[in-house]
Amino acid sequence: MLIISKKLVSSHFPESQSYYSTLAKLMMKEDLDLSADDNDVHSWLDALNERELSIFGKNFLTLTSASVAYNVNPVADQFQRAFQTSTFCNRLYSFFNKRWFFDQVLNDFLVRSFLRFGYEISFEALDKGAIEILGPYGISYTFRRLAERISKLQSGFVVRRVRYDPWPPAWWGRLLRCGDRSTPALPQLSDSTTADIYSTAVTPRTLIASRADSIAALTVTRRA
Structure with missing residues (x-):
């Protein structure tokens, strides 16, 4: 095939020109008439291109595999350990090996x-x-x-009992008094009787006793 192509090229160009320059001119000229021998030239060019592509593919795959191996080998042990300890990977491994x-x-x-x-x-x-x-x-x-x-x-104290009791005894008289509007009025006392009541009721002893009761109630409330 190579001898035939050389003869075809030499028949159209002078012998003083080199083979590769002639081949380049042949590839660049589209209006060149080679009559019946064009098919042989194109088939030779296709074979040359396929050979170059195959060599390039082999070299590319070789270099890619070498780079991947160089980068993967340092972490291969960690990846293998993680693969073996992982639950999903372990199940996947056992699935394909059963x-x-x-x-x-x-x-x-x-x-x-x-x-x-x-x-x-x-x-x-x-x-x-x-x-x-x-x-x-x-x-x-x-x-x-x-x-x-x-x-x-319920802690036992009266103050807390009255606080949480919905019906304490202190409210009963007020409710009964507000509800019964026909309650007769209290009898009017004379001025002398009122003075006697105030004089006997309000004494220093009664004031001290009431003050002590309020202090005791306040102390119980704070403790509670």
Whole structure:
């Protein structure tokens, strides 16, 4: 093929020119008439291009593989350790290394799933009953906590008892007095009787006693 192409080129160009310069001119000239020998020249050029591409592809793959190996080898041990300790990778490794017969596939994917459903859902949840699991225990626990909180409100002091009592005795007289508007008026006392009452009621001893009672009530309130 090479001899034929040289003869074809030499028939159209002088022999003083080199082979490669002639070939370049042949490739650049589109209006060159080579009559019936054009197919042989083009087939030779195609073979040359394919050979160059194959050499380039081999060199590219070789250099790429070498660079990948040079960069991956330092971290290969860490990657292998992480691959072996990972749960997903371990399952994936065991999946591809097993001999998957029909009975093994049936047991691993179908039978085990049905057995897990039958025990955890149908037996533990449905047969025992959601009311039995949540109802009595939850209700008893709620009432017990409520009773503990109510018992903490009553500490034995009268002040706290009156604070949390919805109907303390101090309100009864006011409610009865406001509700019964037909209550007869109190009898009018004379000036002498009123003076005797004030003189006997308001004394230094009574003032000291009332002051002591208020201080004691305030102390009890602060402690509570």
